[in-house]
Amino acid sequence: MTGQKVRWGILATGGMAARFTADLVDLPDAEVVAVASRTEASAKAFAERFGIPRAYGGWETLARDEDVDVVYVATPHSAHRTAAGLCLEAGRNVLCEKPFTLNAREAAELVALAREKDVFLMEAMWMYCNPLVRRLKKLVEDGAIGEVRSLQADFGLAGPFPPAHRLRDPAQGGGALLDLGVYP
Structure with missing residues (x-):
């Protein structure tokens, strides 16, 4: 790590956002600096719960917040394309909860936008980053357990x-x- 804290924005205030934020605030190299919701009241309650300094009653304000390095998008699934796209357009890096989008067309649009803006974009599938899962994948690829012929x-x-x-x-x-x- 660089020793520099990554400043996070949380877009949405539901159950997944709360679980993610509860873990994020315990990381020494992370700082949650802002939260946004569709309503200011929800954003303020979430901010108070997790000690977040700024609460916005709209997604656009969070997307434009220059103090945010990366936005975790935890909106309802049907809003992922819109929410992530708004953040990418504003030049924010995005970690978007799964499902990334509702279809391949929306996913391709977000990937193209991230490339155009030269920002990071990732689906929040923790299993891809889990050291045990990564090691097991490597063992299978190396043939350590033989040829995989079936999986249930x-x-x-x-x-x-x-x-x-x-x-x-x-x-x-x-x-x-x-x-x-x-x-x-």
């Missing part, structure tokens, strides 16, 4: 969830493909 994975979640719930509604990025299916 299961993942379950207690329900039931009504059809309009964000975990089930494809319009909100729900369903096995966009939300929970990535885990196995």
Whole structure:
């Protein structure tokens, strides 16, 4: 590490944003400097909970905040393209919660925008960065366990969830493909 703190902005104030921020504030090389929500009241409550100095009642203000090095986007899935795009347009680096976008076209748009603006963009899939997962992947690639011919994975979640719930509604990025299916 460079010894310099990375200054984070948090875009959204829901459950995932809270879990991410709770861990982020404990890192010695990270500083959460701003949070934004659709409402100022929600942003202020979140800021107070985590000791964040600035709270914005709109995404645009966070995107333009020059003191923010990287923005963690934790909006509802259907807003990832808009929220991440707004931050990239403003020259902010972005870590976007999964699913990155709702479709390949939106993902390609964000990647092109990040390249155009020369900023960092990544989907927040922690498993890609997990040392154990990376080591296991390398062992498989090296043939340490022999030829992989079959793989079976299961993942379950207690329900039931009504059809309009964000975990089930494809319009909100729900369903096995966009939300929970990535885990196995």
